[in-house]
Every structure is written in C-alpha cells, then in structure tokens.
Amino acid sequence: MNDLARYVGALIVALLVPLCVSAASASEKIPVVATFTIVGDLVRNVGGERVSVTTLVGPGGDAHVFQPTPADAAAIKRAKVVFENGLGFEGWLERLIKSSGYSGPRVALTEKITPLYREPDQDHGHHHGHHHRDSLGAIDPHAWQSLANGVLYVEAIKEGLCAADAAGCPIYEKNAAAYIAKLQALDEETNARFASVPESKRKLITSHDAFSYFAERYNLEILSPEGMTTETEASAHDVAKLIRQIRKHNIVALFVENVSDPRLIKQIARETGLKPSGRLYSDALSAAGGPADSYLSMMRHNAFAVADALDGGS
C-alpha cells in the first residue's frame, strides 16, 4: 500500500514537473491583451517572441457587438498592457476592464492619428478629401485602414511595450523599425497601383462604412448603403437612393465586406447590372490561411481588390 502511494506520488510529481517548467517558460513572456485581430497582429509583430498576445475578438468577429466572456476578463487581469484601438471602437472595453480588476496601462493606438469625421447626416458619406468637422459628426474609428496610420499604431505599440518591459525595448525598437519599413513599402506599392486608375473612376461602394481613412489615403470616393455601425437595418429609401447614385455616378466597383449582410449588396448589384467585386476586410482579419490573415495581407488584399475592380470596369 505504502509502495503504491509512493509510486502514485512519484507519478504525480513526474507529470507535474514538465507542466511547471512549461508554465515557467511561458511566464517569461510578457502577457498582453489586444482587443481585436488587427491590433493583435500588430502587437505580435512588434513584440515578437518576447510577448504572448491574447486577442479578445477573434477572426471574423464583429468588434461592434462583442460579448466578453469570463476568460476574457481573466486574460486582462493577467496582462501587463492592454492595447486598444480607441476612438470609441471598443465600447465594451471600459466595463470589461473595470470588472476584471485590471489597473495596468491601457494604450489607445489611435492617440496620435488625425481622426476623420462622418457627416452628421448619415447620408451615404462622400469621403473625398472634404470632411466636415461639425460638432455633430461622429468620429470614424477605423483608422487602421490607412497604412500611414498603421505606422503610428506600430509606434504606439512600441512605446507601450517599452514602458512595460524596459529590458526588451531594444528588441521592440528593432522589430518596429523592420515592420514599419514593410508598411511603407506596401504603401508605396499601393500608391503606384492607384496612380494608374483615372481620377474619374475612383468611386466604389461597400456594405460597411469603414474605409474613410483608406479612401482619403488613396483619393477614392466611397458610398455605402448602411450607416456607421452594422446595427441599423436599411430602409427602402436608403437602397433606392444608393441605386440612383450608382446609376448617376457610373460606379463600377461594389464590395461585399466581411461583417454585414451580403444579400443586400447582391440585390443592389442585380438592380444596377454591376458585378459584385468580392470582399474587403474592415474590422477583422480572416482566419489563418485566408486572404487577410495579417494586417499586411489585409491591406494588400483590400488595395489591390479595389484597384482591380476600378480598372476592370470600362
């Protein structure tokens, strides 16, 4: 009996030792939380091997209507830094942080960007350089849709990680510099691609109004059948108005985007004889292996899909 107990004890120790070791090696990494997939990808690129990133809203999820779970609160509690987009994008984060008891630093990545405003009248905004800054206009939080802003995001992440882990700072700086170089290269490549698209053709439609920063960067005009969030149901009035706009402006590019109802876009396409041009990614990366499984691939996919659609129409 005694032997058996000793044997079992040894067995338990033998099983636990590797667990403890692996837990110890995991805890050497700096635990951080990113609110959604795009922020998570950026943080991973800057943090590299030194940080372990927990992303709250997973691939394909809609960060506008996210429902946190207790596991999310636990991840925040353990974190050394919480990275968020800011500009009111993660409305649920405030309460989640409070309830998790987290008191560490929060880094809003949009701190340094110049926010774009929507017209107060949600009337299918024209994003074409002129932006009304009326007090009533709501801020568009989707600032990551411009690669220039992406650079500012990366710098904010670098500073946040350096503040939390001074020892790793040189590594973060090196990673950030390398990643920013990639972003700038893609930005130049994208600019060169759009340079070949005539000014008169730079109009497109997507089902989710999240591309005002993208539109400003590459001088495009974006029309949308729905309002700012995915919450509102379109009225017949809105759809009719959009169809008239497509006919009037001779729009050739129509995109279904990954979080709102694609059926409505298809209906509009059928009505106007347009061909839906595929999918743009706005608020969430695709699952690994998809066309937009990282920030870089998402931005490349979006830019080239738009440019090809604009060129392809006659």
Next chain:
Amino acid sequence: MFLYDALLAPFVEFSFMRRALAGCIALSLSAAPVGVFMMLRRMSLMGDAMAHAILPGVAIGFLLFGLEILPMSIGGMLAGLLVAVSAGLVARGTALKEDASLAAFYLISLSLGVLIVSLKGSSVDLMHVLFGSVLALDDEALIVVGAAATISIAGLSLILRPLVAECVDPGFLSAMHGPGTAAYLVFLMLVVLNLVAGFQALGTLLAVGIMVLPAAAARFWMRRLFGMIGVAVLVAIISCVLGLLVSYHWRLASGPSITMVAGGLYLVSLVVGPVGGVLWQLLPLRHRAA
C-alpha cells in the same frame, strides 16, 4: 402625377421594390388564412412562440451550409416541427397543458439556438444572418417564399373541412379531435412553413405579424369564415404595399414598417369594424340596423 410618384413610381423604377412586393404578397396569400384559423383556434400567441422555436434550426443550417436560403429554411422547418409535435404529444399524453408544454419546448429550442451560434465563437450580428431582408429577396429567396405559399395554400385547402368543423363546433373538436390528429399536425406544419417563409420575406421575428394582425383585423369586418379569410388576405396585401411605400418615402426599416401598417389597420378595424367594433357598440341604433 403626385399619386403616381407616391404610389407607383417606386415600384416602376426599382426592381428590388417589385421583388419585395412579390414576396410579401405571396406571403400574404398563404399566411393570412393560416392566421385566421390560428385566431379561431385561440392559437395566435403560439405563432410567436413557434417563431422563436425555429431559430436553432436556422442557425444549424447557417453553420453547416453558410448563408444559403434552402438549408436555413429546411433547418427552421425541422426545428419548428419538432417543437410543435413534441409539445402536442406532451400535452396529449401528460397532465401538462399545451401552452405550458409549448413554452417549455420553445425555450429549450431558443436557448439551444443561441448556444449553437455562440459555439462558432464570433459574434457576427445574429439578426443580420438568421433573417433575410425584404429588400434583399433574390431569385432563390423568391422561389422559396413562393413555393412555401403554394404548399401552404394547397395544404390548407386539403384540411379545410376538418379545420372548419373544429372551428364551427367546439364540441365536435373535443369529441373527435384533439391535439395530435392528422389535420392538426398538418396545420402545425403550415404554421411553421409560413413562419420560415416569413423570416426570409420580412426579415425579422415580426414575420408573425403578417399572420396574426390581418386575421385579428378581419374579425371586426366579417362574421363568416370565408369572408374573414378574404378580408385578412386583403389587409395583409394592403399592409405590404403601404409598408413598403412608408419605408421608401419615410426612410424606415422595411420589415417593421409592414408589420406596423398591419397593426394600424388592426386598430382602425377595432374601432370602426361593423362586427363588434368599438364605435358600433357605442351606437346601439346603428348597431341594430347593421
């Protein structure tokens, strides 16, 4: 010219408006008569419960096959039928009454539906996915709605005789029939079928509205069953036309607009309807004359 702009122009100019109207009218033709029988059998509230019971089936169809109307509709049919039949069997075989057993089953079904969707891990707006939109009816959706309407009308005419017998003579109902008879089961199927089609056409849980409200309104206009059915269909069609026009001119969400117009017509009928309407009860002389 003003009338043309207000009433006809939207449908002439836009095919999505014509499609919305076609789907909605097809639904009116099948759902309103079913609603009349539901009202006469005191099952109007059941429609709402059944609408919730359908959700898990639609959710499973969506998770397995994506945004395809046919698997989602078939899934909804199966879930609705399972709940309706289980509730009927429990009510028949145990001491529990039908309302309680239906409530129990539909709550199980609804919570299962929410669970299934949360399993997928993403919180893509459920309502956008599980419900169609009256403004986004494509060919496939129109075919599904049209087929559902055709089957529903044919099915209703098949079971018309026993249904009428039950409605006219409650004693006959209790003596000969009960929950679980063939006619009753077919009727439940038709209810579920119309609800599933309604999801696609009206795009919300308010699909129940096009079933229940026109029937309730018709009650104030006609005493005879077939008159009631005729008025209910008429009210439903008017609701579709006016609801779409309201949505078009005043920029309101289409599904709720249609149901609201039906609700308005019900309230008007409640007041001025010649059969037991409030106004006629307040005017005893005219009441007698009628």
